[in-house]
Amino acid sequence: MSILIDENTRVLVQGATGNQARFDMRYCLEYGTRIVAGVTPGRGGETVEGVPVFNTVEAAVRATGANASAIYVPARGVCDAIREALDSGIRMMLSLAENMPRHDAARAVAQVRRAGAHLVGFNTNGLISPGKSKMGGIGGDRTAALYAPGRIGVCSRSGGISAEVCLALTSAGLGTSTCVSMGGDPLVGMRLVEVLRLFEADPETDACVIYGEPGGSHELEVAQALRAGELRKPVVALVVGAFQERYPAGASFGHVAAMIRDPDDSATAKRRLLSAAGVRVAATIDEIPRLLREALGG
Amino acid sequence: MRLLEDAAKAVLRDAGIDVPRGRAAVDAAGAAAAARELAGTDGRVAVKALVAAGRRGKAGAVAVCPAAEAGDAAARLLSMRFEDAPIGQVYVEEAVAIEREFYLSFAFGTLAPRLMVSRFGGVDIETVGHDDPTALVMRDIDPVDGLRPWHAAAAWDAAGVPSPMVPRLAELTVRLYAAWCAADGLMLEVNPLAVSADGALKVVGTMLEIDDNALHRHPAWEAMATETAGPGGRPLTEGERAVAHANRTLPGGATRYIELDGDIGLLVSGGGASLYQHDLILEYGGRPANHTDFSPVPTPDKHVAVLDAIFARPQVRGLLVGSNYLQLARCDLIIEALAIALRKRAVDTSRFPIVIRLFGPMEDEARAIAAQFPGIRYLPGGTSLAQACREIVEAVRALPADTPRSRPR
Numbered sequence: 001m002s003i004l005i006d007e008n009t010r011v012l013v014q015g016a017t018g019n020q021a022r023f024d025m026r027y028c029l030e031y032g033t034r035i036v037a038g039v040t041p042g043r044g045g046e047t048v049e050g051v052p053v054f055n056t057v058e059a060a061v062r063a064t065g066a067n068a069s070a071i072y073v074p075a076r077g078v079c080d081a082i083r084e085a086l087d088s089g090i091r092m093m094l095s096l097a098e099n100m101p102r103h104d105a106a107r108a109v110a111q112v113r114r115a116g117a118h119l120v121g122f123n124t125n126g127l128i129s130p131g132k133s134k135m136g137g138i139g140g141d142r143t144a145a146l147y148a149p150g151r152i153g154v155c156s157r158s159g160g161i162s163a164e165v166c167l168a169l170t171s172a173g174l175g176t177s178t179c180v181s182m183g184g185d186p187l188v189g190m191r192l193v194e195v196l197r198l199f200e201a202d203p204e205t206d207a208c209v210i211y212g213e214p215g216g217s218h219e220l221e222v223a224q225a226l227r228a229g230e231l232r233k234p235v236v237a238l239v240v241g242a243f244q245e246r247y248p249a250g251a252s253f254g255h256v257a258a259m260i261r262d263p264d265d266s267a268t269a270k271r272r273l274l275s276a277a278g279v280r281v282a283a284t285i286d287e288i289p290r291l292l293r294e295a296l297g298g
Numbered sequence: 299m300r301l302l303e304d305a306a307k308a309v310l311r312d313a314g315i316d317v318p319r320g321r322a323a324v325d326a327a328g329a330a331a332a333a334r335e336l337a338g339t340d341g342r343v344a345v346k347a348l349v350a351a352g353r354r355g356k357a358g359a360v361a362v363c364p365a366a367e368a369g370d371a372a373a374r375l376l377s378m379r380f381e382d383a384p385i386g387q388v389y390v391e392e393a394v395a396i397e398r399e400f401y402l403s404f405a406f407g408t409l410a411p412r413l414m415v416s417r418f419g420g421v422d423i424e425t426v427g428h429d430d431p432t433a434l435v436m437r438d439i440d441p442v443d444g445l446r447p448w449h450a451a452a453a454w455d456a457a458g459v460p461s462p463m464v465p466r467l468a469e470l471t472v473r474l475y476a477a478w479c480a481a482d483g484l485m486l487e488v489n490p491l492a493v494s495a496d497g498a499l500k501v502v503g504t505m506l507e508i509d510d511n512a513l514h515r516h517p518a519w520e521a522m523a524t525e526t527a528g529p530g531g532r533p534l535t536e537g538e539r540a541v542a543h544a545n546r547t548l549p550g551g552a553t554r555y556i557e558l559d560g561d562i563g564l565l566v567s568g569g570g571a572s573l574y575q576h577d578l579i580l581e582y583g584g585r586p587a588n589h590t591d592f593s594p595v596p597t598p599d600k601h602v603a604v605l606d607a608i609f610a611r612p613q614v615r616g617l618l619v620g621s622n623y624l625q626l627a628r629c630d631l632i633i634e635a636l637a638i639a640l641r642k643r644a645v646d647t648s649r650f651p652i653v654i655r656l657f658g659p660m661e662d663e664a665r666a667i668a669a670q671f672p673g674i675r676y677l678p679g680g681t682s683l684a685q686a687c688r689e690i691v692e693a694v695r696a697l698p699a700d701t702p703r704s705r706p707r
Contacts, residue, residue: 076514101512103482106410106441113409114442123569125625140625141659158570160622164683167623171680184569187406213573217408241573243580247558267577284578284684 002129002178003153003198003205004092004118005068009133012037012060012090014081015072016048020096024070024126024137025049031143033133036064057088068092070126070135075100082108082119091117094135098123098185105187112189119189124181125159130166138162138181150175152292153199153233155192156211157184157218164285165209165238172289177205192218193225200231207234207292210279212270214241219270223277234295235279236288242267299510300350301519303389306506313477315470317501320391322348326373332390333368342393345371347378347385353422359385362393383533394500399490400459401426402471404439404478406485411439413450413471415457419490420503433457445475463493470499482512537588537607544603551593553604560585562694563608563617565601565632567592571622571683578684579618584691587614594627601635602642609643615701616651616694620686624658632656633664640671647671649701651693655686 005011011028015021016038026049029035037060038048044055054060057069069085071078075097085093093112100108100122112119120127126136131149138159139146146163148170156162159181166176180195182188192210199205212219219239225231245266264273275281280291301309304322311317319336323329333343345368347359354360359380361371372388379385399419405412416434418426427434435457439445450471454464470491478486485507492502513520534542541555554572562584566572572591579586588608592601608614619636621627633654640647654668654676661679668676675693677686 075511099511101482101515102406102484102509103411103441103479103512106406109409110441137625142623146623156570158568159625160568161570161574163623163625164571168682187409191408211570213570238574240570240577243573243576283581284682285574286682286684
């Protein structure tokens with residue numbers, strides 16, 4: 001097993017005729033993702049990378065049985081794209097656009113959650129269940145070298161760090177069950193703790209690695225769930241951005257979301273919080289495999 | 299971006315909300331004229347530094363005085379600096395005779411907008427929440443249904459305001475929420491939300507931060523959105539201005555570039571990896587001369603602009619070019635930019651350590667370009683980001699003091 005996507009996931013791509021979508025589709029198809037349909041209004045009847053394009057999500061779902069959507073439409077079209085996918089019964093979505101207007105993001109996420117659906121993003125490079133399927137640009141043309149199948153769940157706010165962590169796991173012979181780049185925007189579709197709950201329920205995940213940054217309360221929620229005993233699998237965390245504490249509050253250095261608004265939002269506070277909840281906190285990516293082995297008693 | 303008080307109040311006034319009359323002035327004469335026109339029933343005005351920051355009262359940047367003294371008050375404010383920046387304009391408005399003060403704000407919580415109200419206003423709200431958590435009432439707002447009058451009434455009721463005031467406060471709160479949404483606000487703070495002597499509810503203190511990602515819906519504000527300040531509101535440095543210019547005029551994603559006071563130049567990328575590398579440089583005892591977070595670009599020009607800003611500073615004694623495994627950007631474009639910038643500033647790479655940790659598309663081509671410069675260390679595939687950070691810190695530390703970095707021309 002794995003979480004969110006596997007070899008049976010039938011993916012459609014909204015905005016399939018755009019450059020980025022075509023580029024990613026080629027590598028996804030090579031990797032084995034079952035991309036069954038593309039959607040671009042006005043381009044129905046064409047094909048992209050051999051995949052049939054439809055004018056609407058509804059038509060694509062009816063013709064192909066697609067059950068997940070990778071949304072490549074630009075930020076200003078994302079709200080409608082998500083709504084259209086929900087209306088057509090899609091319950092697993094990935095939205096790659098970054099810099100979503102916050103009110104739009106909040107509305108779209110609320111609709112997704114009311115429908116009981118999952119949305120990964122915004123501002124994500126995708127997710128992968130190694131050896132089974134991937135959605136988005138994650139891994140690019142060297143997916144197999146970076147992401148080996150295994151039993152560690154990875155959830156990260158940064159696509160780049162996801163790649164580095166999974167490479168470290170691969171090099172150490174550990175491997176990944178599913179890696180979710182949850183998105184670097186301030187308001188994203190899934191909470192970190194929700195991804196960890198999915199890993200908790202996945203019999204093929206033994207432990208998790210999480211990557212956090214200053215800003216927001218994802219890590220606080222994880223610490224609370226750990227203390228409440230809701231999460232029992234070992235967690236190793238990397239939390240970066242401590243350097244920001246040396247500079248004036250309100251300065252933004254990386255992801256826009258990674259802004260300290262409150263002392264509890266700082267990397268140092270989050271490391272302390274997670275550590276107190278039993279998480280092994282890594283100082284570098286290099287030591288993550290060792291901490292996982294310790295946690296797993298191997 | 300935070301709107302200045304005049305623009306923020308115009309947004310609320312246009313939404314039919316009762317805001318004291320006021321306008322901006324650039325000099326003492328203008329302020330005096332505005333004061334004569336705007337003086338309230340008691341003949342007094344408020345003169346405030348027109349800067350995009352809160353807590354101006356605390357910093358002495360607000361004066362409440364008789365209209366006749368407004369010119370002097372304005373002259374004094376205009377000669378001051380606020381958080382290290384000169385004050386270019388003042389905002390003059392009618393003074394409100396305040397009976398009572400409340401607090402209201404909208405901001406984003408983890409998933410939804412959040413309303414915060416308190417029966418204590420006009421003071422530092424963090425202190426209120428700290429001293430008595432029950433004095434601060436927070437309610438998440440469903441972004442699909444919006445804020446309904448009974449939601450707002452429940453919040454004010456819980457905050458302990460007198461019952462007769464609840465319906466009017468609720469009505470105002472709903473209007474403010476609608477105005478905030480229409481403006482694509484990230485944050486709206488009304489402090490104080492005043493009850494005047496005649497019983498009217500007035501928005502006296504206001505801070506409105508709007509969403510830069512929604513400026514396409516607000517063309518009037520787009521022109522105001524150029525980045526004008528570094529961390530803590532300090533003015534941009536020459537190098538930062540040069541990079542901002544490149545961001546505006548050259549194709550591709552924007553590069554973040556912030557100058558700091560260390561000696562190790564950073565050309566690092568990745569929303570997460572740039573933070574990680576910065577942390578580790580400090581951890582290993584190095585001091586970054588800048589922070590960067592560069593995005594993929596179709597030509598080297600933008601990277602050249604950033605590197606040139608880095609090399610232009612005499613304090614910079616080494617450079618780390620580091621990124622997570624690239625999945626989209628081309629390694630060779632980045633190293634080509636490095637070659638151009640090194641030649642432009644005649645940097646002697648045998649005396650100016652450069653460590654490169656760049657893996658991904660067109661890596662072989664990138665390595666070939668770097669090999670033309672003696673001394674550049676392009677790390678072998680598989681080297682970790684942490685190792686790269688350690689190497690640049692050690693290389694710069696090993697430099698004899700006063701090593702010249704340029705070849706004599």
